[in-house]
Each structure stands twice: as C-alpha cells, then as structure tokens.
Amino acid sequence: xxxxxxxxxxxxxxxxxxxxxxxxxxxxxxxxxxxxxxxxxxxxxxxxxxxxxxxxxxxxxxxxxxxxxxxxxxxxxxxxxxxxxxxxxxxxxxxxxxxxxxxxxxxxxxxxxxxxxxxxxxxxxxxxxxxxxxxxxxxxxxxxxxxxxxxxxxxxxxxxxxxxxxxxxxxxxxxxxxxxxxxxxxxxxxxxxxxxxxxxxxxxxxxxxxxxxxxxxxxxxxxxxxxxxxxxxxxxxxxxxxxxxxxxxxxxxxxxxxxxxxxxxxxxxxxxxxxxxxxxxxxxxxxxxxxxxxxxxxxxxxxxxxxxxxxxxxxxxxxxxxxxxxxxxxxxxxxxxxxxxxxx
Amino acid sequence: xxxxxxxxxxxxxxxxxxxxxxxxxxxxxxxxxxxxxxxxxxxxxxxxxxxxxxxxxxxxxxxxxxxxxxxxxxxxxxxxxxxxxxxxxxxxxxxxxxxxxxxxxxxxxxxxxxxxxxxxxxxxxxxxxxxxxxxxxxxxxxxxxxxxxxxxxxxxxxxxxxxxxxxxxxxxxxxxxxxxxxxxxxxxxxxxxxxxxxxxxxxxxxxxxxxxxxxxxxxxxxxxxxxxxxxxxxxxxxxxxxxxxxxxxxxxxxxxxxxxxxxxxxxxxxxxxxxxxxxxxxxxxxxxxxxxxxxxxxxxxxxxxxxxxxxxxxxxxxxxxxxxxxxxxxxxxxxxxxxxxxx
Numbered sequence: 001x002x003x004x005x006x007x008x009x010x011x012x013x014x015x016x017x018x019x020x021x022x023x024x025x026x027x028x029x030x031x032x033x034x035x036x037x038x039x040x041x042x043x044x045x046x047x048x049x050x051x052x053x054x055x056x057x058x059x060x061x062x063x064x065x066x067x068x069x070x071x072x073x074x075x076x077x078x079x080x081x082x083x084x085x086x087x088x089x090x091x092x093x094x095x096x097x098x099x100x101x102x103x104x105x106x107x108x109x110x111x112x113x114x115x116x117x118x119x120x121x122x123x124x125x126x127x128x129x130x131x132x133x134x135x136x137x138x139x140x141x142x143x144x145x146x147x148x149x150x151x152x153x154x155x156x157x158x159x160x161x162x163x164x165x166x167x168x169x170x171x172x173x174x175x176x177x178x179x180x181x182x183x184x185x186x187x188x189x190x191x192x193x194x195x196x197x198x199x200x201x202x203x204x205x206x207x208x209x210x211x212x213x214x215x216x217x218x219x220x221x222x223x224x225x226x227x228x229x230x231x232x233x234x235x236x237x238x239x240x241x242x243x244x245x246x247x248x249x250x251x252x253x254x255x256x257x258x259x260x261x262x263x264x265x266x267x268x269x270x271x272x273x274x275x276x277x278x279x280x281x282x283x284x285x286x287x288x289x290x291x292x293x294x295x296x297x298x299x300x301x302x303x304x305x306x307x308x309x310x311x312x313x314x315x316x317x318x319x320x321x322x323x324x325x326x327x328x329x330x331x332x333x334x335x336x337x338x339x340x341x342x343x344x
Numbered sequence: 345x346x347x348x349x350x351x352x353x354x355x356x357x358x359x360x361x362x363x364x365x366x367x368x369x370x371x372x373x374x375x376x377x378x379x380x381x382x383x384x385x386x387x388x389x390x391x392x393x394x395x396x397x398x399x400x401x402x403x404x405x406x407x408x409x410x411x412x413x414x415x416x417x418x419x420x421x422x423x424x425x426x427x428x429x430x431x432x433x434x435x436x437x438x439x440x441x442x443x444x445x446x447x448x449x450x451x452x453x454x455x456x457x458x459x460x461x462x463x464x465x466x467x468x469x470x471x472x473x474x475x476x477x478x479x480x481x482x483x484x485x486x487x488x489x490x491x492x493x494x495x496x497x498x499x500x501x502x503x504x505x506x507x508x509x510x511x512x513x514x515x516x517x518x519x520x521x522x523x524x525x526x527x528x529x530x531x532x533x534x535x536x537x538x539x540x541x542x543x544x545x546x547x548x549x550x551x552x553x554x555x556x557x558x559x560x561x562x563x564x565x566x567x568x569x570x571x572x573x574x575x576x577x578x579x580x581x582x583x584x585x586x587x588x589x590x591x592x593x594x595x596x597x598x599x600x601x602x603x604x605x606x607x608x609x610x611x612x613x614x615x616x617x618x619x620x621x622x623x624x625x626x627x628x629x630x631x632x633x634x635x636x637x638x639x640x641x642x643x644x645x646x647x648x649x650x651x652x653x654x655x656x657x658x659x660x661x662x663x664x665x666x667x668x669x670x671x672x673x674x675x676x677x678x679x680x681x682x683x684x685x686x687x
Contacts (some may be wrong), residue, residue: 009679079583122363123598133584166362182580184609 019190019222020053020076025085027068027075031113031297042183045071047246048085050323053190058223060215060237060254062230062269066293068246069226070114073192076224078102086300088305107137110183114195116175120167125226126153126178127163133185152181156211175203180211184219192224197232205229230273234258242266245304246296252326252333262326262335265289303338311339364602377674384666391461398455403632445619445652447642453652456634457660463628463635466546466662467619468612471494471553476608478554479561480601485568486562488592498566501559513552517627520548545630549622553615564607568600602679610672620661636661 026049026097028042045068053059061069068095074080076087078094087094089109094102110133113119120129130152131145138147143213150160156177167175176196183191193212213236215221233240234254241251242265250263268287275281289308294300300307306316315338324340327333361369362572390397445453486497524537540547572578573596581591620637622628629635636657643653 074579077583079579103585103587106583110579111583113576114575119580121577121581121595121599124594125362132581132586136581136585136587136590168363169361179580186584290636309570 009210017055018052019055019089021086021088022049022051022053022076023086023088025049025072025075025087026083027071027080027081041297042083042093044246044299044315046075047296047299049243049246049248050085051241051248051251053222055189056216056220056222057238058225058236060233060240061224061226061243062228062233062240063243063277064228064269064293066296067243068296069228069243070194072243073111073194073224073226077106077109077192079111104137107133107139107186108188109190109192110186111187112176112179112183112193112196115199116172116179119179121231122167122177125164125166126158126170127165129178130163130181130185135183137186139186148185149181152185155184155215156181171204172200173208176200176204176208177211180208180215184215187219188221190222190224192226194226195228196225198227198229205232212236230270242269245293245299247304247336248334249336250334252335253331256327256333262333262340263305263337264311265305265340270338303336305337311340311342350580363679367602367675371674371678374677376670377677380667380670380674382484383663384671386467387461387664387667390458391465393545394458394462396457400452400455402451402456403633428463445650445656447639447653448646451632453639453656457636457657458662460634460636460639460657461664463623463633464616464619464661467549467553468551468615468668471557471615472608472612474550474554475557475561475611476604478558480565480597480604482558483562483565483567484569484592484596484600487566487573488588488596490573494566498563501562504555505559509552509556513548513622514627516551517545517548539540541630544591544633545628546619548617549628552622553618557611557615560611561604561608565600565604568597572596572599606672606676607681609668609675612668612672616661616665616668 021065026044027046028044030039031041031043032038033040047068049072051059051069061072062324071080075082078087078096082095089105090102094105097105124132125147127146130149134140134145134148139145146163149163153160153162158174158177158181162170166257167178170178178197180196182214196212197208200208209232212223212225216223223236225233225236239252239253240254240257241248242257242263243249244265250257250261250266257266258270263271264287271285271287275284287310290306294304294307300317302318303309303312303316303321306312309316319338321336321338323334323336325332326335326340447453447456482497482501486494489497520533520537523533524540529537530536536547545551554610576590578595581595586594619628619635620640623635623637624641626638626641629638631638639657640661642656643650643657647654
C-alpha cells in the first residue's frame with residue numbers, strides 16, 4: 001500500500017492515531033435516458049472528499065439537504081460502491097478488498113440510521129435484531145449471545161425483558177436505542193451515525209445524543225456524526241467538516257470552525273443558528289444566501305459556491321479553490337476558498 | 345416495593361405480539377371472514393372425506409331413476425320395500441335416496457357435488473402453489489438482482505403476458521384429446537396423455553392456470569422486493585455483513601410474503617371459476633369425473649323442468665367462491681388495516 005507510506009498532505013493528521021483515511025472519495029450516480037439507457041450524465045453526490053478520522057474522535061459532518069453527507073457516510077462504509085478514491089482502514093483500501101474480507105471487516109465498523117422506524121425489521125424481535133450481527137459474524141455461542149443482548153440492552157438504557165418484543169411496540173427514541181445496541185453488539189471501533197437524531201423529538205434527541213457521547217467515552221468509539229443540526233454537532237463533535245455540493249469546504253477543530261468560520265458558506269450556515277436570548281438574537285446578523293443549491297448533476301465551474309457567494313470574483317468562477325490550511329500543522333483548519341484569509 | 349418490582353417484571357416480561365399475531369387477532373374479530381374460513385374448511389373436509397360424505401360413487405348409474413327431484417326415495421330392487429322416504433328410512437341396500445336429486449343418467453347429484461369439490465380444491469391448490477412457487481422465486485430474483493437482469497426477466501414476463509393463453513390451451517386440449525382417441529400412447533404426446541389421465545383430465549387446466557397466474561404473482565413479488573429493498577433495515581443488514589441469501593430469506597421474504605399470500609387467497613375464487621368455465625365448455629375433467637362446471641353444463645339444457653341439475657352444483661360453486669372471497673378479504677383487512685372497508 002503505497003498510499004499509506006506517502007507523507008500525508010499538508011494539514012492532515014499523520015501517524016497511527018488515524019483510524020480511517022478518506023482520500024478523494026467520489027460517488028457519482030449515473031443518469032440514464034432513452035430507450036437504450038445511455039448514460040447522459042451523473043449526479044456528483046460526493047465529488048472528491050478527503051479527510052482523516054482520528055481514533056477516539058467525533059467528526060461532525062454538516063451541510064444542507066442533498067449536499068452528499070449521507071452518501072459520503074454510506075460510501076465510506078462501502079454500502080455504496082465508490083466511483084473513485086480510497087478509504088484506508090488498517091492499511092487496506094476498503095474499496096478494493098474482496099467481498100468476503102469486506103463482509104468480515106464490517107464487525108469493526110457499524111452504522112446508526114436516521115429513521116428508527118425503517119431501520120429495524122418489523123418481523124424480528126428485539127433480541128433477534130440485536131443479536132443478528134453476532135450471528136452473522138459467528139461470534140459466541142447461543143447462550144453467550146443471549147447474555148450479550150441483555151448486556152447491550154442495559155447499556156443503551158432499555159429493559160432487558162424487552163427481548164421478545166417487536167419493534168412496533170416501541171417509541172422512536174426506544175427504537176433508536178435498539179438500533180444503537182445493534183450497532184454496538186460486535187464491539188466495533190468506528191460508527192457512522194447518519195442523522196441519528198433528526199427523526200426524534202427534541203427532548204429525546206438530547207437523551208440519544210448524551211447516550212452516544214457516554215458510549216463513546218466508555219467504549220472508546222470513533223464517530224462520524226452526520227447531521228444538519230448545527231448546535232447538536234457543536235455539542236458532540238471534536239472536529240467539524242462542512243460539506244457543500246459534494247465537496248468539503250471547511251474542516252477544522254470544532255471551536256475554530258464555529259467561532260471563526262473562514263468559508264463564506266460556513267459563515268452563512270452558522271449565521272442561521274438562532275440564539276436563545278431574544279435580545280442577542282435580534283443583533284444577530286444573518287447572511288441570507290440567494291438562489292438554490294445548484295444541480296449536482298451539473299455543478300458550477302470553479303468554486304462550486306460562487307453562484308451564491310457574496311464575495312465571488314472572477315477567479316472563483318474559473319478556478320477550483322485548493323484546500324488551504326489556515327491553522328497549524330497540529331490542528332489544521334482547512335478551507336477551500338480563494339479568499340479565505342481575507343475575511344478575518 | 346418488592347411487590348411493585350415483581351409486578352413491573354410481570355408486565356414487561358410478557359412476550360410481544362408479532363405483526364402476524366396482531367393480524368390473527370384482528371381476523372378473529374371479523375365474523376364474515378371467520379364464517380368464510382369455516383365454510384372453506386368444511387368444503388376441504390367434505391372433499392377429503394368424499395367417500396364418507398357421498399352415499400354413492402359419483403359414477404354409479406341407475407337408469408330407472410334419472411332426473412329425480414331432490415329428497416325423493418325410490419325402490420329400485422324387485423323385492424319392494426314398503427316405505428322409502430328420506431325422513432324415516434335409513435340408507436340401505438335396495439333403497440335409493442336422492443338427497444339432491446339425480447341427473448339424466450340416474451347418478452346421485454349430491455355424491456357428484458361432493459366429489460366435484462375435490463376437483464375445485466385441487467385446482468385451487470395446484471394453481472395457487474404454482475403461482476406462488478414460480479412467481480415468488482422469479483419475482484424475488486428479478487427484483488433483488490435489479491438492473492439488466494431485472495430488465496430481461498420482466499420483458500420475458502411482458503412477452504408471456506401478451507400471449508393469449510386461453511385459445512392455446514383450448515387447442516392443446518383438443519389436440520391431445522384427439523390423439524388420445526386415436527390411441528396414441530407413446531412419446532411425448534403419450535406421456536402427456538397419460539399424465540392428463542392421471543390428473544383426471546385436468547392437466548391442461550393446471551398448465552393453463554399455472555402459465556397464466558405465476559406472471560401476476562412474479563410482478564407483485566418483484567414490486568414488493570423493490571419497495572422493501574430500499575428500506576433501511578435491509579441496508580442495516582448489509583452493514584452488519586449479512587450475505588445476500590440471508591437478506592433474502594431473513595429480511596425480505598418474511599416481510600413480503602403476507603401481501604402475496606393475501607393476493608393469492610383472493611385469486612382462488614377466480615381459479616375455481618376458471619376451471620368451472622373450462623369444464624362448462626367441455627375442456628376440463630374427463631367424464632364421468634364430476635366437476636361443478638361440467639355438471640352445470642350437463643344440466644342446463646333442462647333447466648326449466650329440472651332446475652336442481654344446475655342449482656345444486658351452481659350453489660356449491662357460489663358458496664365456495666364466496667367463502668374464499670370472504671376469507672381473502674378478511675386476511676387483507678387483518679394484515680393491511682389501511683385497506684379496511686375498501687375493495
């Protein structure tokens with residue numbers, strides 16, 4: 001694996017505290033038209049995403065609907081086959097390993113889904129759902145699995161007597177806990193949480209986020225936390241990546257990104273967060289973006305944000321901005337904007 | 345405190361009810377559906393125990409007593425028994441009682457209706473198992489594979505759908521019956537003729553039903569697979585490392601099988617009617633095997649003077665298909681509450 005031995009590009013965490021390296025990951029969905037289903041184009045849902053996830057951290061991935069955050073998460077886990085790029089895990093490119101090897105390595109990386117009503121098989125009991133990963137991966141004997149299910153249900157704050165019940169007998173929050181228990185059953189080290197709270201009531205959201213945070217601390221998990229709720233991401237993340245139209249436009253330490261956003265898109269996004277104090281909120285300056293998100297099948301030239309950016313100049317329309325590190329080598333703050341350093 | 349804990353344990357430990365169990369409870373509350381199911385069971389019992397429920401063999405003729413009205417008894421032997429009425433005479437040798445009358449050959453209608461139930465149910469069972477068997481396998485493969493495989497498989501289905509099956513079946517039946525009369529019993533034709541004889545003349549009815557009905561089932565199964573394939577729990581199973589066969593058998597099939605069974609149970613009356621229609625136009629069972637459709641055909645010429653020849657098998661047909669319909673409706677309502685009260 002030559003990729004691994006390369007000196008990491010400036011601004012990326014080096015050495016072995018990196019759990020997953022995502023390099024130039026692409027996922028295009030072909031658009032087919034006509035009688036012969038000729039491919040006439042592609043929706044570039046994820047188009048060249050590069051980042052590292054460090055062991056034990058929570059990387060928050062934010063962006064508006066349709067920017068490709070969920071697709072990025074699914075492509076990293078190889079639930080969608082990447083169109084290009086690589087996902088390095090333990091020195092292996094997950095996009096290139098054999099099906100069987102991939103299947104086996106899935107015990108180390110799990111996913112928590114957005115919709116707790118759709119992510120549990122309605123015909124299986126809770127016990128069956130939670131123990132399924134163990135059965136699939138051939139872990140433990142039948143009695144060990146029963147004990148493990150009980151342990152897991154307690155861990156996520158559910159009554160272990162629920163094992164013989166069916167998903168439809170539970171509330172959304174409880175179902176999401178079942179989904180979390182399922183994801184934890186094989187002791188994974190990496191979990192992609194795909195908007196795990198956006199389908200839940202606000203009061204339940206806090207419970208589930210706190211549960212995820214506790215589990216991370218107790219079990220040494222690493223999260224890729226995908227969400228569009230900016231306050232929630234600030235609460236749970238160590239670092240934050242902001243996506244726009246299939247690209248990461250800004251990536252850095254949580255507080256740096258939230259307090260000193262450098263990319264105009266991040267600034268606009270963050271200005272939309274309401275402040276609980278009405279007096280403060282009245283003083284808040286909102287940056288209202290005009291127009292809609294461009295069609296990802298036909299993204300704008302140059303900087304993809306230039307069609308909606310207040311600061312856009314000619315260079316933005318012509319040249320794609322490179323990632324620039326405005327932070328330090330230890331705590332990089334990557335911004336993909338030609339004018340990033342001018343907005344201080 | 346301990347008592348409270350015990351109580352909580354008792355409440356929480358109770359086993360959950362699966363969607364199927366819920367549906368069964370719902371089904372039991374639906375009186376018409378339960379009635380229909382009981383009637384279907386009755387027909388099944390009568391068909392299985394036909395020799396017990398039929399006083400005579402279906403082919404037993406009695407030329408002295410043809411076209412007798414129902415509930416009449418006649419002395420057919422030379423040693424005259426004085427009293428031979430249904431109400432007070434046991435069935436014994438020498439005394440013929442026609443519970444539902446007799447047909448033009450003096451065969452007991454009731455016995456023929458009882459044996460005819462076997463034909464109707466055989467058709468229902470064979471046609472629905474062929475439809476379910478082939479249809480589910482074909483549709484699941486097509487839907488799960490997707491892409492080009494799906495495209496090719498569904499175009500084949502479209503092609504088959506466009507072939508008019510009924511005329512082909514009529515031609516086949518006529519052709520093989522003619523060969524059979526000509527005494528052919530070798531080769532493929534002979535094999536088919538013998539198979540047909542073993543099936544009581546129903547082979548081509550079975551082929552017609554199978555060929556016609558698996559297509560719809562395949563489309564339905566494919567549609568179900570496509571809709572469930574997108575659900576997150578299938579993706580979750582993939583994320584857990586489940587193999588395709590595990591996903592199909594543990595996650596897809598248990599979820600799609602309910603609606604398919606319901607659709608099939610609602611199609612059964614159609615099968616029974618189709619067989620009756622084929623038998624009515626003379627393409628079904630070989631005489632003297634009774635089929636309700638064939639019996640109606642034999643009796644309809646004299647419907648004014650002897651209405652029971654048509655009425656008895658006709659009512660059997662109507663009640664059986666109605667019962668299957670009520671059962672199917674009940675199943676659908678129980679499994680899919682959104683459809684309740686609609687048609």
